[in-house]
Amino acid sequence: xxxxxxxxxxxxxxxxxxxxxxxxxxxxxxxxxxxxxxxxxxxxxxxxxxxxxxxxxxxxxxxxxxxxxxxxxxxxxxxxxxxxxxxxxxxxxxxxxxxxxxxxxxxxxxxxxxxxxxxxxxxxxxxxxxxxxxxxxxxxxxxxxxxxxxxxxxxxxxxxxxxxxxxxxxxxxxxxxxxxxxxxxxxxxxxxxxxxxxxxxxxxxxxxxxxxxxxxxxxxxxxxxxxxxxxxxxxxxxxxxxxxxxxxx
Ligand SMILES: Nc1ncnc2c1ncn2[C@@H]1O[C@H](COP(=O)(O)OP(=O)(O)OP(=O)(O)O)[C@@H](O)[C@H]1O
Numbered sequence: 001x002x003x004x005x006x007x008x009x010x011x012x013x014x015x016x017x018x019x020x021x022x023x024x025x026x027x028x029x030x031x032x033x034x035x036x037x038x039x040x041x042x043x044x045x046x047x048x049x050x051x052x053x054x055x056x057x058x059x060x061x062x063x064x065x066x067x068x069x070x071x072x073x074x075x076x077x078x079x080x081x082x083x084x085x086x087x088x089x090x091x092x093x094x095x096x097x098x099x100x101x102x103x104x105x106x107x108x109x110x111x112x113x114x115x116x117x118x119x120x121x122x123x124x125x126x127x128x129x130x131x132x133x134x135x136x137x138x139x140x141x142x143x144x145x146x147x148x149x150x151x152x153x154x155x156x157x158x159x160x161x162x163x164x165x166x167x168x169x170x171x172x173x174x175x176x177x178x179x180x181x182x183x184x185x186x187x188x189x190x191x192x193x194x195x196x197x198x199x200x201x202x203x204x205x206x207x208x209x210x211x212x213x214x215x216x217x218x219x220x221x222x223x224x225x226x227x228x229x230x231x232x233x234x235x236x237x238x239x240x241x242x243x244x245x246x247x248x249x
Contacts, residue, residue, distance in 0.1 A: 002063070002066060003029060004027045004028055004029055004063075005028055005029065005030045005064070005065060005166065005167055005199055006026070006027075006028040006051070006062070006063070006064050006065075006082075006167055006199075006201075007025075007026070007027050007028070007061075007062070007063040008024060008025055008026045008027075008047070008050070008051055008060070008061075008062050009025055009060055009061045009062070009063070010023045010024070010025055010059065010060040010061075011023070011024040011025070011047070011050050011057040011059075011060035011061075011062070012024075012057055012058045012059045012060050013046060013050060013055065013057050013058055013223075014058060019222065019223050020043045020046040020223050021043055021046055021047060021050060021057060021060070021223045021224070022043070022222055022223035022224045023060070023223075023224055024043065024047055024050070024060070024223055024224045024225070025060075025224070025225070026047075026201075026218060026225065028167070028199060028201060029199075030166075030197075030199055031197060031199055032199055032200075032201075032215060032216055033190075033193075033199075033200050033202075033213060033214050033215050033216070034200070034201045034202070034214060034215075034216045034217070034218060035202055035203075035204045035209075035210040035213070035214035035216070035217045035218070035231070036201065036202070036203045036204070036217075036218050036220055037203075037204060037205070037207075037210060037217060037218070037219055037220065037234075037240075038219055038220030038221055038226075039221070042220040042221050042222065042223070043220055043222070043223035043224070044171075044203045044220045045087065045171055045203065046223070047220070048084060048169045048171055048201075048203065050062065051082070051169065052074055052077055052078075052082060052084045052169060053069070053072050053073055053074040053075075053076070053077040054074050056070070056071070057070065064077070064080060064081070064082060064167070065080070065081070065166070067080065069082075075108075078108060078163055078165075079108065081164075081165050081166040081167065082165055082166070082167050082168070082169070083160035083161065083163055083165030083167070083168040083169070083198075084160055084168065084169040084170070084171070085153070085156045085157045085159070085160045085168070085169070085170045085171065085173065086156060086171055087171040087172050087175065087203075089152045089153055089155065089156035090156065090159075091144050091152060091155060091156060091159070092144065093143075093144045093145040094143060094144075094145060095143070095144060096140065096141050096142060096143055096144070097131065097136060097139050097140050097141070097142055097144060097147075097155055098118075098124070098127060098128065098131065098140040098141065099118050100144060100155060100159060101127040101130065101131070101158060101159060101162045102118040102121045102123070102124065102127060103118070104159045104162055104163065105121065105123055105127070105162055105163070106118075106121065108163055127162060128140065130158055130161060130162055130192075131158065133188075133191065133192045133195060134154050134157070134158045134161070134188055134189070134192050135154070135184075135188045136151065136154060136155065136158065139151060149176035149177070150176060150177035150178060150181050150185060152176075153173060153174070153175075153176060153177060153185065154185060154188070154189070157170060157173060157189060157192075158192075161192055161193075161196065161198070164196065165198060166198065166199060167198065167199040167200070167201070168193070168198055168199070168200050168201075169200075169201050169202070170200065170201070170202040170203070171202075171203050172202075172203050172204065172205060173185070173186070173189060173202055173204070174186060174204065174206055174209050175205065182206065182208075182209060183208075183209075183212070186209055186212070186213050190213055202214075207235060210231055210235065211231050211232075211235055214231050215230070215231070216228065216229070216230065216231075217229060217230070217231050217233075217234040217235070219234060219240055227239065227240065
């Protein structure tokens with residue numbers, strides 16, 4: 001068995017004249033917290049889409065827990081244990097928070113039906129416990145549309161965690177979260193990840209968040225990693241300070 005839980009090997013993807021993934025590779029060990037940083041258009045979201053089955057590479061492979069998942073659907077990849085949250089949360093806005101979690105579970109289990117009584121879902125107690133972990137217990141019965149952006153981000157992440165992934169990709173978990181709430185959101189999130197020993201890879205534009213929560217940083221540029229290292233090495237690297245942080249902060 002490989003020492004890596006996830007390996008992206010030489011992923012290539014071209015959109016017309018744009019090389020969105022250019023031999024993109026990353027090796028991830030269990031329990032790592034990897035921040036992906038880089039300027040707009042560097043290919044960060046494309047990389048997540050390639051690893052989670054939303055887009056297929058023109059060449060290259062994605063290996064998860066020893067299995068080649070390159071050709072699998074997003075749903076099959078979720079079932080194997082890779083979760084993801086989105087830059088723009090994918091939620092049912094007219095439903096309550098707890099209903100969103102239960103609908104996500106039912107969809108994964110193939111048990112969703114418009115006639116299903118969500119309040120009778122066998123995992124309802126587990127979902128309330130998860131909401132408590134992410135600090136959203138009091139909002140469980142609120143309609144999502146009424147909640148602020150920062151909370152919707154956490155709900156989207158809770159949705160991904162509800163499916164008990166071994167590894168989660170998060171696309172800008174703190175974007176839209178006010179600067180005084182971002183550490184609170186990240187503290188809560190990190191506790192939830194630790195409680196479940198979930199490996200995490202997150203795209204982040206906020207360098208304070210990167211410095212505090214990542215244990216490895218990958219700098220994306222031109223569809224691939226240009227540089228990687230510890231947060232201290234990367235955030236103090238002269239090239240990164242000039243070319244990346246200057247552009248993304
Ligand atoms: N579906 C698509 N069709 C055509 N071009 C695309 C598509 N998705 C992404 N691209 C292009 O691929 C490149 C990489 O985009 P991507 O969204 O992955 O960058 P990013 O690093 O996540 O940027 P940001 O920080 O702005 O979210 C960009 O030039 C983008 O315009």
